[in-house]
Amino acid sequence: RVDPSPNRSTLLRTDLGFKRIATEEAFATKDLIRAYRELLARKGSNDIGFNSLMGYYLENPSERTRLVSERLQDLGPRRIDDMNATGIDLQILSLTSPGVQIFDAATGTALARASNDELAAAIAAHPMRYAGLAAIAPQNPAAAAKELERGIRTLGLKGAIVNSHTQGEYLDDEKFWEIFAAAEALDVPVYIHPNTPSNDMIKPFMARGLDGAVFGFAVETGLHALRLVVSGVFDRFPRLKIVLGHLGEGLPYWLFRIDFMHGGSVRSGRYASQPKLAKKASDYLRENFYYTTSGMAWTPPIRYVQDVMGVDRLMYAMDYPYQFVPEEVNVTDELRLSYEDHKAFYQTNAERVFKL
Ligand code: 1DF
Ligand code: MN
Numbered sequence: 001r002v003d004p005s006p007n008r009s010t011l012l013r014t015d016l017g018f019k020r021i022a023t024e025e026a027f028a029t030k031d032l033i034r035a036y037r038e039l040l041a042r043k044g045s046n047d048i049g050f051n052s053l054m055g056y057y058l059e060n061p062s063e064r065t066r067l068v069s070e071r072l073q074d075l076g077p078r079r080i081d082d083m084n085a086t087g088i089d090l091q092i093l094s095l096t097s098p099g100v101q102i103f104d105a106a107t108g109t110a111l112a113r114a115s116n117d118e119l120a121a122a123i124a125a126h127p128m129r130y131a132g133l134a135a136i137a138p139q140n141p142a143a144a145a146k147e148l149e150r151g152i153r154t155l156g157l158k159g160a161i162v163n164s165h166t167q168g169e170y171l172d173d174e175k176f177w178e179i180f181a182a183a184e185a186l187d188v189p190v191y192i193h194p195n196t197p198s199n200d201m202i203k204p205f206m207a208r209g210l211d212g213a214v215f216g217f218a219v220e221t222g223l224h225a226l227r228l229v230v231s232g233v234f235d236r237f238p239r240l241k242i243v244l245g246h247l248g249e250g251l252p253y254w255l256f257r258i259d260f261m262h263g264g265s266v267r268s269g270r271y272a273s274q275p276k277l278a279k280k281a282s283d284y285l286r287e288n289f290y291y292t293t294s295g296m297a298w299t300p301p302i303r304y305v306q307d308v309m310g311v312d313r314l315m316y317a318m319d320y321p322y323q324f325v326p327e328e329v330n331v332t333d334e335l336r337l338s339y340e341d342h343k344a345f346y347q348t349n350a351e352r353v354f355k356l
Pocket of ligand 2: 024026193245294319322
């Protein structure tokens with residue numbers, strides 16, 4: 001294959017005989033960063049989590065935040081160097097959380113379009129190293145569905161990314177389902193990426209600084225995924241594919257109890273909001289969901305998720321640049337898997353799910 005990047009010689013890591021594809025890798029456009037800064041400066045967002053998260057990354061003067069925000073905005077040689085240094089062949093790029101979801105509908109829709117165009121240009125410049133997911137603004141569901149279609153059909157992107165709640169609203173609300181109809185019709189996955197908990201539940205997280213990736217992200221995003229499951233959205237769109245990072249945001253550990261308790265509450269008609277489903281809750285989590293390892297470079301839960309979800313459902317992700325720790329790649333290089341299962345984990349599952 002022809003590799004346009006100039007720094008192939010800096011690749012130090014062992015060649016495993018297949019590609020390492022990283023599936024949850026963040027970038028930010030200059031326009032998005034400018035819009036975030038402007039919103040923070042005029043205290044224009046009432047989203048407590050956004051103000052905490054982007055207040056930190058854009059205003060805190062530490063080494064960590066400076067490096068993250070520089071790397072986020074680089075789709076050129078610095079990122080390619082970092083990929084080479086960690087043995088990453090291909091990044092599947094997505095606009096950083098919370099993406100465009102904190103803006104009014106018109107601003108969010110326009111920023112999504114512009115950032116998808118920039119993403120497509122970066123992929124065109126490095127076609128062997130980058131693929132991407134389309135940013136969408138669920139604030140306007142019809143425009144989001146259209147932008148997803150444009151992202152796939154015109155720009156060659158491989159799915160959509162949604163950063164959990166949109167101003168406190170969740171995608172199990174039927175007003176958003178035209179987005180799922182579009183994803184199913186296009187046969188592309190929707191990556192439900194973490195966001196900080198919505199305003200209605202963030203306060204006790206904030207009180208001890210647990211609103212971000214340390215734990216709040218997983219609670220928020222696991223809740224979102226489970227709301228989708230119990231809403232019946234997968235009976236309406238049986239071929240809909242959802243991707244979750246962070247080894248499934250805790251849900252794989254809960255399958256047994258979710259089935260017992262959800263099954264019981266549905267059978268007894270406890271909640272008008274909980275329809276009868278065609279299958280057990282855990283069946284949807286096994287059949288409609290895929291998982292990635294983003295930020296979870298730890299062998300026991302990786303093997304657990306492969307065991308309960310199947311080796312064909314778990315993909316590698318680094319979560320660059322938020323978790324750019326080169327040594328962590330050793331953990332997933334040294335998983336004791338057969339050659340075929342290891343290749344599925346790093347390469348072929350991602351090629352199949354994202355149709356690379
Ligand atoms: C962090 C982590 C930030 C992840 C992210 O986007 C993110 C973090 C703002 O550590 O603050 O995507 N992550 O997926 O774990
Ligand atoms: Mn991430």
